[in-house]
Amino acid sequence: MADAPETLVAPPQVAPPQVASPGAWTLGDERLRVVVTDRGAGVSTFEGRALYRGSEDPRDEDGGWAIYLDEFGLDEAGRDRAAWSIGASPCYPGEGAIATSVVAATGPVFVREQHEVLARLAVYALPSRGLELRRVTLVHRGTAPRTIGVTSAFDVVLHDAAADRSHPAFSRLFVQTAFDAVRGAVTASRRARGAGETFPHLACAVLEDTAPEYDTDRARFLGRTKGRNCPLALASDAPLSRTIGNVLDPVAVLRAVRTLAPGETLELTFVLAAAATRADALAALDRARAAGFAALAAEAGVPLPPERFGRVFTGVPQATTAIRKDQAGDGLRFWNGAGGFSADGREYVIRGRTPQLRLVLLSRRRSPPARNVCFVDGCVHPYPSVRRESVRREGVTSRRLAIVEKESCGSPQSNGSGDTPVTPALPVTSLTNA
Numbered sequence: 194m195a196d197a198p199e200t201l202v203a204p205p206q207v208a209p210p211q212v213a214s215p216g217a218w219t220l221g222d223e224r225l226r227v228v229v230t231d232r233g234a235g236v237s238t239f240e241g242r243a244l245y246r247g248s249e250d251p252r253d254e255d256g257g258w259a260i261y262l263d264e265f266g267l268d269e270a271g272r273d274r275a276a277w278s279i280g281a282s283p284c285y286p287g288e289g290a291i292a293t294s295v296v297a298a299t300g301p302v303f304v305r306e307q308h309e310v311l312a313r314l315a316v317y318a319l320p321s322r323g324l325e326l327r328r329v330t331l332v333h334r335g336t337a338p339r340t341i342g343v344t345s346a347f348d349v350v351l352h353d354a355a356a357d358r359s360h361p362a363f364s365r366l367f368v369q370t371a372f373d374a375v376r377g378a379v380t381a382s383r384r385a386r387g388a389g390e391t392f393p394h395l396a397c398a399v400l401e402d403t404a405p406e407y408d409t410d411r412a413r414f415l416g417r418t419k420g421r422n423c424p425l426a427l428a429s430d431a432p433l434s435r436t437i438g439n440v441l442d443p444v445a446v447l448r449a450v451r452t453l454a455p456g457e458t459l460e461l462t463f464v465l466a467a468a469a470t471r472a473d474a475l476a477a478l479d480r481a482r483a484a485g486f487a488a489l490a491a492e493a494g495v496p497l498p499p500e501r502f503g504r505v506f507t508g509v510p511q512a513t514t515a516i517r518k519d520q521a522g523d524g525l526r527f528w529n530g531a532g533g534f535s536a537d538g539r540e541y542v543i544r545g546r547t548p549q550l551r552l553v554l555l556s557r558r559r560s561p562p563a564r565n566v567c568f569v570d571g572c573v574h575p576y577p578s579v580r581r582e583s584v585r586r587e588g589v590t591s592r593r594l595a596i597v598e599k600e601s602c603g604s605p606q607s608n609g610s611g612d613t614p615v616t617p618a619l620p621v622t623s624l625t626n627a
Contacts (some may be wrong), residue, residue: 215251216501218301220318225467227318227325229301231294231504233257233280236354237325239393239467243357244325245445246348254282255421258347260314260329260463263427265340265450276344276427279305279314279329283421286508293505300496307508309335317493323477326489327463333453340452344427345399345463348411349443351383351392368443370409372435377403378478379437379445380471393467396474397445400462400482405449408433411442462486 217235220227228249229235234257236247247256261284263276278284280303281292290307303314310331317326329343349368350357357364367384378398385392399405408414408426413434416425426433426446433448451459466477481489525533525542532542 215504216499217249217251218496218499218502219249220300220316220496221320221325225318225320225323225325227316229316230257230282231301231502232506233259233278233282233292233294233303233314237465238354239323239395242352242393243350243354244393244395244465244467246350246357246361256348257282258325258327258345258465259283259421260327261342261344261346261424261427262310262312262331263342263344264308265342265430274308276424277305277307278422279303279312281305281504281506285422286506288508290508291505292508293503295503296498298495299490299493301502309333310339310341317490318496319489319493322481322489322492323467323474324481324489325465325467326486326493327465328486328490329459329461329463331453331459333455333457333459336455338452338454340450341459342427342448342450343459343461344424344446344448345397346414346421346424346444346446349381349395349409349445351381351395365442369439370437370443370445372407372409372437373475375403376475376478377405378475379407379409379447380474381409381443381445382471391469393469394471394474395445396466396471396478397447398464398466398478399447399449400464400486402449402461405447406433406435407448408436408446409438409443410434410436410440411444414444414446460486 215231217228217230220229223240225237225239227235227237228247230251230253232251232254234247234254236249236256237244237258245256245258247253247258259282260279261276262279264274275287276284277287277290279292280294286292286305286307290305292303292305295302295304297315299315299317301316305312311334312332313330315326315328315330317328318324319326327345331341331343333339333341349370350364351368352364367386368381369384370379370381372379373396376396376398378396380394380396382394383392413436414424414426415421433446445465447463449461451461453459464478464481466474466481468474468477484492526536526538527533534541
C-alpha cells in the first residue's frame with residue numbers, strides 16, 4: 194500500500210461516537226457474505242452455508258473470526274502477559290487498553306493499543322475469488338525487542354447455520370481437517386450424510402508465511418474454558434499441537450511468531466478461501482499469493498458503509514478476565530485448563546472469568562435447603578439466579594457445592610441452613626443436587 198504503516202495503524206484523531214446500540218457491517222454478495230460486528234464478532238457464509246460459527250446479530254458477543262496477540266517472555270514486573278484480541282471480542286480490553294472499531298475507506302477497521310503495541314485489523318471480502326482477508330498491522334512502541342505470536346482462530350461449521358445451532362455437537366462430528374504442508378494451509382471439509390448433499394470446502398493460510406503453527410482441535414486450543422477470551426494454548430510459549438483429522442470439535446487455528454525491534458512494523462494477511470472442492474480452495478489460495486495483498490485489497494473495492502458502525506471500548510480493572518500464563522494452574526491439583534482443586538481438596542477454583550469463582554465442597558450432614566440460598570454472616574439470602582446445571586458441567590455432582598463470588602446477595606433473611614462451609618472472606622452460594 195502507498196500509505197506508511199504507521200499512518201495505517203494510528204488511531205483516529207476523533208474517536209467514533211458512542212452509539213446507543215451495537216452495529217454491524219455486511220460485505221460481499223450472495224455468494225460470499227461476510228458480516229462483521231463493531232465488537233469484532235460476526236459470521237461468514239459461502240453459497241448459503243456458514244463457514245465459521247457466529248451470528249449476524251451485533252448484540253451477540255461470541256463467535257466470529259478472532260485474531261489474538263500473545264507475547265513471549267515476561268513483562269517489566271516479571272509476569273507473563275495474557276493473550277488479547279485486536280477487536281473487543283473475544284477479549285475485552287484490560288486496564289489501560291483501548292479498542293476501537295471505525296469506518297474506513299476500505300471497510301471495517303479495528304484498532305487497539307495495549308502493552309506498548311499498536312494493532313490494526315482490516316477486513317476484506319472478495320466474493321468473485323471466494324476469499325475473506327484479515328490484514329493485521331502491528332507497530333512496536335516499546336524500547337526493547339519483543340517476540341509476539343499472531344494467531345487466527347475460528348470454529349469450523351461448513352453447514353447451514355440453523356442446523357448447526359439446533360444441534361452443534363452432532364454437526365461437528367462430520368467435519369474433517371487436514372494440513373497442506375506445501376502451502377502452509379489448514380483445510381476443512383464436511384462428510385455428506387445423504388445422497389446428493391454438498392458442502393463447501395475451506396482453506397486458511399497466511400499469505401506471507403508458508404510454515405505457520407497450526408491446530409484444528411478446539412479442546413487443545415481453548416482447553417475446557419467456557420469462552421474464547423482465554424485460550425489455553427496461548428497461556429504458554431509452547432507451539433500449537435498440530436492436531437488434524439476427525440477431531441470432535443473442529444477449529445482452524447494458525448499462528449505466526451515474529452520478533453519485533455523497537456519501532457518496527459509487522460504486516461500479516463490471514464486469508465480464508467472457500468470453494469466447492471478442496472482442490473479449488475487451495476487453488477484460490479495459490480492465486481491469492483500470486484496476486485499479493487495490494488492487488489487483492491484494490492480488487493475488493495470500497496464497500497457501502499452501514500447505517501451504524503463504530504464504537505470505543507475502554508478497559509476497566511474488573512473487566513480483565515483472561516488467564517495470565519503464570520496463573521495457569523499454579524497451586525492447583527488436577528488442572529484442566531479452567532480450574533483445579535486446592536491442596537486440601539476442599540475447594541475447586543475456576544480461573545479465567547470475573548469474578549473468580551471457588552467451588553467449596555460441603556458435607557451432607559443435614560438435609561439440603563429447599564432452594565438456592567446465599568450464606569452471609571450466618572444469615573440466609575435468596576439467590577435464584579444460580580443454576581445447578583452450571584455446576585454439574587464441571588463434572589462434580591456427587592457432593593453439594595458452594596460458589597464464592599465477589600458480589601452482594603441482597604438483604605438478609607432468617608437463618609435456615611444447617612450446613613457450615615469453610616468460613617470464606619466472600620459470600621457463599623449453596624447449590625444442591627436434585
